[in-house]
Amino acid sequence: MRKLLFVLLILFVVTGCRSNEPDSEFTLGNIYPLDLQPGQTYIFITSLEWEGTEGTTLQSVDLISEETIPPALAQSTFYIGTATKSTGISNREEIGEKQAIEGYAMEEKQTLIMKTKIPETPTDQAIDIRFTYEVDGEELEQEVEWDTLSELTGSDVIANQQAAVPLEEKPAFQLTRDGEQLPFEVISECWGAECSEEADFIKAEVLDITRDIAPVPMRSGGFLEVDVIGEEVDELEYKRLVDSIFVEDTLREGVLPFENIGTHRLMLTGRWYDNQGLFQGKKTIALVLDVTD
Incomplete structure (x- = not known):
């Protein structure tokens, strides 16, 4: 797409x-x-x-x-x-x-x-x-x-309001570690005309949002596999906070490695578009992993 x-x-x-x-x-x-x-x-x-x-x-x-x-x-x-x-x-x-x-x-x-x-x-x-x-x-x-x-008043900035084709089925995330499904929290999701595709959740918010999420153990050198059930995701990005180190990037292969020891606060956002490139919606989930030797 x-x-x-x-x-x-x-x-x-x-x-x-x-x-x-x-x-x-x-x-x-x-x-x-x-x-x-x-x-x-x-x-x-x-x-x-x-x-x-x-x-x-x-x-x-x-x-x-x-x-x-x-x-x-x-x-x-x-x-x-x-x-x-x-x-x-x-x-x-x-x-x-x-x-x-x-x-x-x-x-x-x-x-x-x-x-x-x-x-x-x-x-x-x-x-x-x-x-x-x-x-x-x-x-x-x-x-x-x-x-x-x-x-903010320019015709190049204010988007054309042509409606996107709605998703037939709302997608769901599935996270696994060595074949075992891991728990996570759905932070937000929005679909249709009332939804904006813009990036959200800045560094400070990642810490606040994940503060009360119970950490899941992960061995250093391990991998988190990210699958989307339902409509194929068009864009998948992650934000990871480890101590004071903040990284955000696109997840291209659906696999996220964990090397550094410490508490990894992770947020994943998927975005979906129709065949005309029009934005259909997005969903954000979060989890915390405690990475040890």
């Missing part, structure tokens, strides 16, 4: 700012997504750096444009995250750890979190982001060009 590839490119750029505080500057990382679903809510997490007067506090963050901003984007909400928070795009409801914008004391490095809904139709308009902040009791504003915002 044909596959649609979701490409996420994150570039770190220094944006030009207009300000009545000449020694101040915001720097945002740009995110360039493809195939966003109209009407779907997404969470964007990008790097945010600040250079300016010590003691500066944020008051608000909003969007501005010379044209009318689509209502979906106009209702965007913003938060601040730590500098170490993983950046990218997620369609999950949970944002994770965050801080309110109002009263936040700016640091040299942090992340900006935007929760927004994609417009139903593209407008291909330029949209900037406005930071309102306070320095020594004086309220100031800066408007920053953030390419990501303009991308």
